Amino acid sequence: xxxxxxxxxxxxxxxxxxxxxxxxxxxxxxxxxxxxxxxxxxxxxxxxxxxxxxxxxxxxxxxxxxxxxxxxxxxxxxxxxxxxxxxxxxxxxxxxxxxxxxxxxxxxxxxxxxxxxxxxxxxxxxxxxxxxxxxxxxxxxxxxxxxxxxxxxxxxxxxxxxxxxxxxxxxxxxxxxxxxxxxxxxxxxxxxxxxxxxxxxxxxxxxxxxxxxxxxxxxxxxxxxxxxxxxxxxxxxxxxxxxxxxxxxxxxxxxxxxxxxxxxxxxxxxxxxxxxxxxxxxxxxxxxxxxxxxxxxxxxxxxxxxxxxxxxxxxxxxxxxxxxxxxxxxxxxxxxxxxxxxxxxxxxxxxxxxxxxxxxxxxxxxxxxxxxxxxxxxxxxxxxxxxxxxxxxxxxxxxxxxxxxxxxxxxxxxxxxxxxxxxxxxxxxxxxxxxxxxxxxxxxxxxxxxxxxxxxxxxxxxxxxxxxxxxxxxxxxxxxxxxxxxxxxxxxx
Ligand SMILES: [Zn+2]
Numbered sequence: 001x002x003x004x005x006x007x008x009x010x011x012x013x014x015x016x017x018x019x020x021x022x023x024x025x026x027x028x029x030x031x032x033x034x035x036x037x038x039x040x041x042x043x044x045x046x047x048x049x050x051x052x053x054x055x056x057x058x059x060x061x062x063x064x065x066x067x068x069x070x071x072x073x074x075x076x077x078x079x080x081x082x083x084x085x086x087x088x089x090x091x092x093x094x095x096x097x098x099x100x101x102x103x104x105x106x107x108x109x110x111x112x113x114x115x116x117x118x119x120x121x122x123x124x125x126x127x128x129x130x131x132x133x134x135x136x137x138x139x140x141x142x143x144x145x146x147x148x149x150x151x152x153x154x155x156x157x158x159x160x161x162x163x164x165x166x167x168x169x170x171x172x173x174x175x176x177x178x179x180x181x182x183x184x185x186x187x188x189x190x191x192x193x194x195x196x197x198x199x200x201x202x203x204x205x206x207x208x209x210x211x212x213x214x215x216x217x218x219x220x221x222x223x224x225x226x227x228x229x230x231x232x233x234x235x236x237x238x239x240x241x242x243x244x245x246x247x248x249x250x251x252x253x254x255x256x257x258x259x260x261x262x263x264x265x266x267x268x269x270x271x272x273x274x275x276x277x278x279x280x281x282x283x284x285x286x287x288x289x290x291x292x293x294x295x296x297x298x299x300x301x302x303x304x305x306x307x308x309x310x311x312x313x314x315x316x317x318x319x320x321x322x323x324x325x326x327x328x329x330x331x332x333x334x335x336x337x338x339x340x341x342x343x344x345x346x347x348x349x350x351x352x353x354x355x356x357x358x359x360x361x362x363x364x365x366x367x368x369x370x371x372x373x374x375x376x377x378x379x380x381x382x383x384x385x386x387x388x389x390x391x392x393x394x395x396x397x398x399x400x401x402x403x404x405x406x407x408x409x410x411x412x413x414x415x416x417x418x419x420x421x422x423x424x425x426x427x428x429x430x431x432x433x434x435x436x437x438x439x440x441x442x443x444x445x446x447x448x449x450x451x452x453x454x455x456x457x458x459x460x461x462x463x464x465x466x467x468x469x470x471x472x473x474x475x476x477x478x479x480x481x482x483x484x485x486x487x488x489x490x491x492x493x
Contacts, residue, residue, distance in 0.1 A: 039063060150176050153209055153248055161187075161267035168260045169193075169200045169253040177249040179265065181240040186270035188237035188291050189249045190350075193261040200259050202234040203250040204294075212238070212247065213294050215312065233358075235350065236312060237291035239270050241301060268319075272303045274327045274430045276320040286320040289352055289374040292344065293322070303330035309343040309380070309390045314355040317347040317374040320432055321493060325377060328426035332382070335462055336419055343389045345378030345488050346371055376435075376492035381443075382419035392487045393443065403483040405442035415443055417450045418463065420489075421473075425465065427491060428472055435492035441479035443486065448474055 038061060041054035055063030150157040156176035159165070167175060181187040191202040204212040215234045238245060251263060268290065273279040276286035292315045295304040303326045308315060317325075325344070333339045346355045352373045370376050380390040392398040394405035395412035405413060424447065427433055439447065451473045454465040465473070479485050 152176060153178075153205075153250075156248060159249075159263075159265055161265050163263075163265050165263045166261070167251075167263075169251060173253050175251045175263075177251075177263065179247050179249060181238060181245045181247065181267070183240055183242065183244055184269055184271060186237060186239045186268045186290060186293060187247075188235055188266040188268075189263065190233065190235040190266070191251060191261055191263050192234075193232050193259045200251055200253045200261060202236055203248075203252060204236045204238070205248040205250065206298075207246040207248075209248065212236075213312075216252070233313060233350065235291050237293045239293040239296070241272070241296065241303075242299060245296075270319075271323075272326055272330065273323055274426075275432065276323045279323070281319065287318050289316050289348075289350065290319055290322060291316050291350070292325075292347060295341065301330070302333035303327065305329055305333040305339060305341050307341045307343050310345045310355075310378075313349060313358060314346040314371075315344070316350045316352075317377060318493070321347070321374060321377060324427065324430040324432040325379070327430060328423055331426045332419055332423045335422060338386075339382070339419065340386045340388050342382065342423075343380040345380070345390050347377045348372050348374050370435075370492055376490065378488040378490050379423075380488055381439075382416040382423060384414045384416050390488045394440070394486050398486075400487060401484060402486060404479070405440045405486050407442070409442050410446060413443060413446065415446070417446060421447055421450050421454065421465070422463065424473065424477060425469055428469060428476075433491045433493055435476075436490075437473075437477045438482055438485050438490040439477060439479045440486040441482075444477050444479040447477050 039053060039056035041056055043055050043063070044057075057063045149155060151174050153176050156178040157165070159177045159179050163177075165177070169175070177189075179187060179189070189202065189204070191200070193200060201214060201216040203214040203216065206212050213236050215236070236249075238247065249263070251261060253259065268288075270293075271279055277283065291312065292308070294308070295306050297304070306326075306329050329342055332342075348355055348371045349358055355371045371378075378390070380388050381393045382388055383391075383393060385396070392400050392402060393413055393415050394402065394409040396414055424437055427437070451465045451470050454461075454463050455467065455470045457464040459466075
């Protein structure tokens with residue numbers, strides 16, 4: 001960082017402080033003055049700004065206007081920045097600032113400055129910026145780099161697994177990429193951006209330009225769930241099982257935003273099967289964390305019979321887990337006619353940390369959560385009404401959160417015990433899940449009763465439960481003292 005850069009910051013700060021004092025004087029008559037740390041502005045991270053007091057963080061506290069863009073303020077460079085951000089102490093302004101941490105190790109394309117491991121090259125463009133405190137970031141960077149020649153599907157840039165595309169996104173810009181995923185391959189597209197909450201979103205379309213999934217909150221039911229958590233990382237993954245799939249990936253900005261981003265692609269060979277290790281993958285490959293691929297809603301393959309009910313950033317599991325769950329869902333769908341998709345909840349984060357670590361919130365309930373390293377997953381219950389979403393199954397229409405089902409819910413519950421038991425049997429038979437199958441205590445007892453009944457069926461019956469399976473179910477399907485598993489089943493490896 002050059003001296004000129006620091007001078008710019010100082011001069012911006014000086015002109016900003018005078019503005020702050022004027023606002024302060026105006027508000028002196030107000031007896032309900034907010035704490036001085038609360039921002040008088042309402043711009044969130046990534047929006048263009050002039051001075052600090054226009055910016056607020058997610059708690060409403062004053063943010064930092066940095067490069068003309070609202071950034072996050074950190075209390076301490078050691079611990080407060082969100083996951084995958086880097087904290088920099090700017091001693092001359094006595095502030096710590098959290099930046100998205102780039103994983104760029106090569107030279108950044110189109111970079112006039114020097115790109116290092118921590119920042120994109122825009123940090124080196126400040127020397128000749130106008131320090132007059134007015135939208136200079138947008139002006140300078142968007143004039144230089146804004147707009148692309150691939151701003152529509154027709155002009156989409158062809159990409160492959162080696163593509164690591166770096167660009168800037170300015171004011172409602174769109175960038176389109178076309179990707180061919182070969183048969184038997186998994187493809188994951190990941191968008192990482194510099195400003196954690198800059199308003200850009202990742203979109204995925206099929207060959208006919210129909211929406212497959214998106215991170216835009218408006219696109220509710222495209223296999224995606226509203227995602228309030230913008231942490232600078234957005235990924236969407238697909239599996240081309242039966243034929244090569246052509247997909248379009250779009251990066252879109254909305255409103256008065258600015259951001260710098262990197263879009264990268266990961267291709268991996270993939271197949272279905274109960275046990276990863278028996279399908280020719282190495283132990284290392286089976287343990288690799290991947291995003292649970294979006295179900296191919298155009299396919300009639302039984303393994304695609306699921307949907308997602310939780311944030312895409314919380315859907316990362318080991319290949320072994322993903323294969324085992326797809327297998328068990330596929331087997332259940334094959335045996336029971338007219339089985340609706342099963343809805344999948346949280347797994348873990350891409351970096352293996354527990355879901356919610358990226359925003360500093362314990363997303364899963366209770367202290368016993370072990371949604372780490374891609375080795376635990378929440379699944380909805382199969383339900384009598386065929387809904388199969390994560391919902392309270394103690395009785396029809398029960399509120400989402402209650403601690404446990406009541407005694408009378410042995411009669412009232414809406415779990416499809418036959419399908420649920422079959423799913424558990426198939427999950428168990430993969431040999432992958434060795435932990436408890438955590439359900440509600442009342443539901444657990446009903447599942448065990450059903451297993452005892454099916455144990456008496458002829459061994460040629462598909463629904464037959466073997467003695468070994470019954471032993472497992474008796475001791476490992478449990479819920480005692482574990483509240484709120486009446487809306488999903490938690491299983492772990
Ligand atoms: Zn869980």
